[in-house]
Amino acid sequence: MSTILDVCKLANVSKATVSRVINGTGQVKESTREKVFSAMQSLGYRPNRLAQALATNKTHTIGLVVSDFDGIHFGLLLKQAAASAEFAKKQLIVTDGHNDPDYEYEVIMQLEAQCDAVVLYSRTLTDDHIQRLHQQLTIPIVVINRDLPEQLFHSVSFQQEDAIKLMMGHLLDNGHRQIACITGHMMNPTGIARLNGYKYSLAQLGVNFDEKLVKHGVYDMKSGYQACKELINDGVSFTAIIAFNDCMALGALRALTEAGIQVPEQVSIIGIDNDPVSEFFTPRLTTVKLPIADMTKQAVELAITLCDETKATHSYQYKGQLIERESVMPVRSVLSS
Amino acid sequence: MSTILDVCKLANVSKATVSRVINGTGQVKESTREKVFSAMQSLGYRPNRLAQALATNKTHTIGLVVSDFDGIHFGLLLKQAAASAEFAKKQLIVTDGHNDPDYEYEVIMQLEAQCDAVVLYSRTLTDDHIQRLHQQLTIPIVVINRDLPEQLFHSVSFQQEDAIKLMMGHLLDNGHRQIACITGHMMNPTGIARLNGYKYSLAQLGVNFDEKLVKHGVYDMKSGYQACKELINDGVSFTAIIAFNDCMALGALRALTEAGIQVPEQVSIIGIDNDPVSEFFTPRLTTVKLPIADMTKQAVELAITLCDETKATHSYQYKGQLIERESVMPVRSVLSS
DNA sequence: CTGTTAGCGCGTTCAA
DNA sequence: TTGAACGCGCTAACAG
Numbered sequence: 001m002s003t004i005l006d007v008c009k010l011a012n013v014s015k016a017t018v019s020r021v022i023n024g025t026g027q028v029k030e031s032t033r034e035k036v037f038s039a040m041q042s043l044g045y046r047p048n049r050l051a052q053a054l055a056t057n058k059t060h061t062i063g064l065v066v067s068d069f070d071g072i073h074f075g076l077l078l079k080q081a082a083a084s085a086e087f088a089k090k091q092l093i094v095t096d097g098h099n100d101p102d103y104e105y106e107v108i109m110q111l112e113a114q115c116d117a118v119v120l121y122s123r124t125l126t127d128d129h130i131q132r133l134h135q136q137l138t139i140p141i142v143v144i145n146r147d148l149p150e151q152l153f154h155s156v157s158f159q160q161e162d163a164i165k166l167m168m169g170h171l172l173d174n175g176h177r178q179i180a181c182i183t184g185h186m187m188n189p190t191g192i193a194r195l196n197g198y199k200y201s202l203a204q205l206g207v208n209f210d211e212k213l214v215k216h217g218v219y220d221m222k223s224g225y226q227a228c229k230e231l232i233n234d235g236v237s238f239t240a241i242i243a244f245n246d247c248m249a250l251g252a253l254r255a256l257t258e259a260g261i262q263v264p265e266q267v268s269i270i271g272i273d274n275d276p277v278s279e280f281f282t283p284r285l286t287t288v289k290l291p292i293a294d295m296t297k298q299a300v301e302l303a304i305t306l307c308d309e310t311k312a313t314h315s316y317q318y319k320g321q322l323i324e325r326e327s328v329m330p331v332r333s334v335l336s337s
Numbered sequence: 338m339s340t341i342l343d344v345c346k347l348a349n350v351s352k353a354t355v356s357r358v359i360n361g362t363g364q365v366k367e368s369t370r371e372k373v374f375s376a377m378q379s380l381g382y383r384p385n386r387l388a389q390a391l392a393t394n395k396t397h398t399i400g401l402v403v404s405d406f407d408g409i410h411f412g413l414l415l416k417q418a419a420a421s422a423e424f425a426k427k428q429l430i431v432t433d434g435h436n437d438p439d440y441e442y443e444v445i446m447q448l449e450a451q452c453d454a455v456v457l458y459s460r461t462l463t464d465d466h467i468q469r470l471h472q473q474l475t476i477p478i479v480v481i482n483r484d485l486p487e488q489l490f491h492s493v494s495f496q497q498e499d500a501i502k503l504m505m506g507h508l509l510d511n512g513h514r515q516i517a518c519i520t521g522h523m524m525n526p527t528g529i530a531r532l533n534g535y536k537y538s539l540a541q542l543g544v545n546f547d548e549k550l551v552k553h554g555v556y557d558m559k560s561g562y563q564a565c566k567e568l569i570n571d572g573v574s575f576t577a578i579i580a581f582n583d584c585m586a587l588g589a590l591r592a593l594t595e596a597g598i599q600v601p602e603q604v605s606i607i608g609i610d611n612d613p614v615s616e617f618f619t620p621r622l623t624t625v626k627l628p629i630a631d632m633t634k635q636a637v638e639l640a641i642t643l644c645d646e647t648k649a650t651h652s653y654q655y656k657g658q659l660i661e662r663e664s665v666m667p668v669r670s671v672l673s674s
Numbered sequence: 675c676t677g678t679t680a681g682c683g684c685g686t687t688c689a690a
Numbered sequence: 691t692t693g694a695a696c697g698c699g700c701t702a703a704c705a706g
């Protein structure tokens with residue numbers, strides 16, 4: 001691995017000159033520029049980015065921290081982040097917080113010297129953690145999917161509660177009143193906001209909230225499947241299921257199918273995410289599209305902007321969009337199921 | 338962001354001493370160690386990893402390069418890589434090659450100064466590219482899923498052809514002879530090896546290879562769906578479908594369902610990957626498990642080992658395992674479908 | 675046990 | 691237009 005000194009020797013110039021042609025700064029005579037270029041060429045020289053970063057205090061890297069690589073939206077998020085970063089010629093360094101708040105916190109602090117900005121998609125860090133991070137960090141941080149009461153930092157968020165209301169509205173419009181609910185984790189803001197949406201929609205129509213209709217899942221198919229099985233075994237009656245994501249909705253679909261219950265004839269199902277697989281199940285799943293790609297693009301682009309110019313904190317809000325397919329239909333009679 | 342100098346001043350010691358307590362090297366009197374510790378504490382000091390790396394020529398980072406973050410196995414691969422890396426207290430830096438060989442090549446070369454080793458999972462780089470990389474790079478590189486004729490570098494590979502033979506064997510054992518094939522991309526070694534497996538198995542039983550039974554997909558559900566639709570529209574007769582991954586098999590399943598063709602009663606389907614969703618479709622998909630997690634673990638651990646000690650090139654081979662579920666059954670009669 | 679000095683590979687004044 | 695010298699934050703001999 002050749003260094004700038006090797007280039008100097010081969011081209012008979014000083015480090016300063018080589019540095020100038022590398023970065024296109026200052027004035028360099030055409031002939032020497034060519035000398036340097038061909039020297040770099042024949043040596044296969046590539047500037048050491050670590051050294052550059054140390055010298056300039058600019059890494060041209062943005063950090064992406066996620067609580068868990070397993071997360072439902074992680075794939076799409078990463079893909080979009082990578083695309084946006086590359087477009088701006090920035091490197092992306094991705095880190096997993098292993099669902100451990102302390103570890104995640106430490107990881108972000110460590111990133112400070114390695115990135116010009118960080119994008120955080122956390123489901124374990126408390127609002128307080130994020131607040132502290134924002135204060136201690138000398139680099140800007142953009143938070144995805146978190147709504148703090150005050151807009152104290154850059155954020156790109158999603159209207160969780162509204163999305164559920166949208167789903168509930170669709171179900172209620174179709175005459176459903178006995179609506180079972182399969183939630184996600186209940187110890188983070190997303191889960192809580194969504195459950196609030198569920199309760200709110202019920203209350204709006206004067207439907208009593210029934211604890212027995214609520215089961216907690218963990219956002220994967222298996223938990224959706226099991227939650228639905230419990231629902232069936234409990235013998236409670238319901239005409240529709242609202243799941244806090246598509247995977248669990250699909251798991252529930254499987255459980256109903258196995259139990260010989262027709263979807264949507266006997267029970268309607270609605271999910272949220274617009275997971276690509278949802279379209280390939282039978283029946284095709286009705287869902288709410290969650291604009292993860294757009295949000296990620298926004299967040300990364302904001303982070304990139306913040307690398308160079310310091311801007312007032314800005315926050316963006318996104319909302320869901322109903323995608324009607326085949327898994328919801330009007331209730332036939334209140335007695336069904 | 339405080340530096341080592343700030344700690345020096347606060348603790349009234351030299352950089353060398355601070356460095357010693359940071360790294361636990363050399364001898365330091367207990368009392369001064371404590372002084373330094375508390376100074377670091379109260380400053381919230383964290384060593385700058387870039388500077389450390391530059392000084393020691395050790396980054397404690399391993400690079401992971403993938404052709405495309407969209408790849409089917411990417412999620413699991415990344416998750417396992419992250420777990421293995423963290424276990425060894427190494428950072429992971431992940432990069433997407435955007436399916437562009439030149440870009441990918443350049444990315445890897447750039448990584449040289451930022452990593453102690455790199456793990457490559459490429460489907461666009463030619464064997465020749467990899468060969469050149471191996472020669473030019475001063476850091477070790479571990480290649481996943483590539484079989485070069487000679488074992489010239491560290492590799493962790495999968496017996497692609499055998500896996501297809503396994504699937505075909507299962508179909509043939511069940512009496513199938515008219516077996517349609519939905520392939521993946523045909524310009525990389527994996528696709529070619531798999532198609533060879535298909536042809537080989539057919540030839541073994543003296544079944545003629547029929548061009549019309551082969552359709553090319555791109556490893557996603559949609560392409561599997563379309564390939565199967567073409568098969569149906571073409572009017573060729575077949576009693577089974579072998580798809581080069583689960584997603585396409587599931588897409589095909591959807592197409593058959595829409596066409597009113599019973600699976601597996603009229604047509605059997607087999608996939609490969611053991612994708613988590615496969616279990617939740619009806620019928621549950623019979624497939625071959627591809628040990629991506631194990632392979633990744635092996636590759637990353639090997640890479641980590643190579644950071645410290647230089648070892649003779651080693652290569653590991655993995656093979657698939659049949660998982661029988663519900664989408665394959667014996668042919669009823671040659672006339673079916 | 676501790677401090678001094680010299681790098682790591684590069685960017686950037688300031689003179690020349 | 692160019693080069694010498696210094697600094698980025700840290701580690702690593704080598705003395706003391």
